[in-house]
Amino acid sequence: PLGGSNVGYWEPIANHYGLNLTLVNRSVDPTFGFMTLDWDGKIRMDCSSRYAMASLVNIKDDYDIAFGNDTDSDRHGIVTPSVGLMNPNHYLAVCIWYLFTNRSGWAPNTRIGKTLVSSSMIDRVAKEIGRELSEVPVGFKWFVSGLMDGSFGFVGEESAGATFLRKDGTVWTTDKDGIIPGLLAAEITAKTGKDPGAHYQDLTARLGTPYYNRVDSPANPEQKARLSKLSPEDVKAATLAGDPITDKLTKAPGNGAAIGGLKVTTENGWFAARPSGTENVYKIYAESFKSEEHLDQIINEASQIVNEAL
Template sequence: MADINAGKLPVKTIDMELLKKEFFNPSGSLAKVKFGTSGHRGELGKGFCALHAKAIAQAVAKMHKEDGIKGPVLVGGDTRLMSKTVSEICACILAANGIDVILPSIPLPTPVFSMEILLGRACACLNGTASHNPPQDMGLKYNPSNGGPADSSVTSKIEEYANYFMATPSEIKEIGLEEAKQSGLIKEEDVITPYITELAKVIDFDAIKEKGLKAAIHPMGGTSLPFYKAIKEKYKLDNLTIVNETIDPTFYFIPLDHDGKTRMDPSSQYPMKPLIDIVAAGEYDFAGASDPDADRFGCATKEGGLINPNHALCVMAEYLISKNKSNFDKYIGRTLGTTHLLDFIAKSAGVEIDEQNVGFKYFVQGIKDGKYILCGEESAGMSKSGWTTEKDGIFAVLLLLEIMSKNADIAYLYKEITKKYGVSYYTRVDIPTDDETKAKVKSLKATDVASVTEVAGEKVEKVRDTDGIKIYLQNSWFLVRPSGTENIIKFYCESFISEEQMLKIVKEGSAALGIKLS
């Protein structure tokens, strides 16, 4: 992958005015509404424009009326260029359809949408975000009454209705923002206090305060900023410092990622370089970050530098098992591409592993049912039963800080885990591709790879074809699947033998599946 600019600040500014123009008057054929693993996303313009927002909001209004869904819809978004505008558009469309709307004046983290629904203050939400994608992108997510990402039965209906309204915009009902506010259908609520109050039920703030580890927090220009500020004040965490409060839709202050793009990914070493540097210099013991919509986490420590999300999940799993010795159900949930080291941890604790397709929506019901000690994914998302049914980067950062405050450096704790269960050699390769190739990979079935009985000297023990193709070997595994939100194919591999074996599996496994890695 190209990394000429990686770790450096953007070399030129983004043309905000052009993107605004494209949002309202897109050039080229408009993309159809398509919900990936979490919502519809696209570049401002033909990928995501005002009509996309209107059509999705009208589709949600139609679905709510047909299904008899009652209650206010929480509408908001992150700190991106058009998020506030998208939120107001959606609020006005819903109000025009007679639906009550909660429209906060501040940008909202994804887990806060979930919390508001779980607390019964909203029946559903529309969330304007494109997660950690580049600043030119925009998106919309819908969460139903369970507070989590909508499942395919719901998103397919929204897609169908939204694409109909894209083709027949005259059927979209609209009123102006002031008229909607005057009608009483749009109101504002305090969304900070309920969330940070609930946090005290799952985070030991006294331990964090008493230990006093010097902790740096970077909101990465996102929605978590006022929430971290409120947490610091309410729980008197003088040891917690917000090291960058910049809010700018160009995200010019975030170092470029491995491919030279601005991508606010808290699990990547490039955007996280400022935090890695300050813990390496000894200024802080711990540094935590959340992406712009705060559903992903990242952390760096003095001993370990940037902590791999898989490593963090293992440390969190062991800790939560010990913290809840007699008060948890029998599962650790992980997605297909997440480390199998969690399997060893689960087996040792006498609990089960629940392996799900990629997408947090597959954990939602289990979280609500009290099933999970922890559920997580390798792309730095996690939650647990008794908490939000969305990924929560704020909760994850604070939990990691709690763990360090009570135990030791996260890197040290992970090494202790590998001493017990073995070292994991893990990689993920993102391969640029096109829609046709993605469709082919998505359609692969176990029967298509029946002739593959051995890879890199390890026998094939099982094949799963529910989300791409995952091949389980004796002491390793690999997975190939198309991204739900980007034009890339993701190739994952993990071996418990050696790094050399992992690289051999990547080479032979990709060849066996007909995947070109470069």
């Protein structure tokens, strides 16, 4: 753990379930002096950052699987011998594949939930395993009712937040839980003999390799307000990075709720733009299933499309 609230949980869990688990960091320090610095030289308990997680990544080959959580234990970082620190989107895809193909008892109509800026690799996994996917706006609150009534079996967001139902199909938690994705990574490794990083490589071999990025673009308060209220008709472009646009979304397809921005999709990629709540920028999330160069083209054209719509 990254010196957070779950330090005292791991050894009781290991003792109760007979796990061969090593607690590699017992430090509880309000200054977080044990942390390696993040990319910008700041101390940040970001379990998705290879800089913040460097201490764990450096010992990845000493363990079959390793994982850490942020300070309040609602996010996960999975470190594997095969690939090091996993991208959160990649691990979500592996979790979904594993849970629905290796655990029995799921109801036929149990769905998968994801936020609209999460990777479309999740869409491809859902299609492969024959499960309905529900795409909702950013925010875990949109998953609560589906978790409570059992219609969502697994839900996740791109920023390393996830939870899933108990084996009996009842709700475990309606908020992000950083502990159970870590334990699931251990289960995946033990049950299949391959770590989640290797399983993700198998997924890309079957379903394609996604290239994903998020960038910030300047926007004043008036532009941010307009972005949050766009309609599909405001987007005049017919193509994106050489591909015909297949959808222009300002409401989430999973529940019809406003997304507070815009998402544009094609067969081979997509982008979403949302105003920042704290800075004079809007955030562009983008993904390509072609190449890094194609991803860059999507991002460049996304800025043009959004600016023209504003």
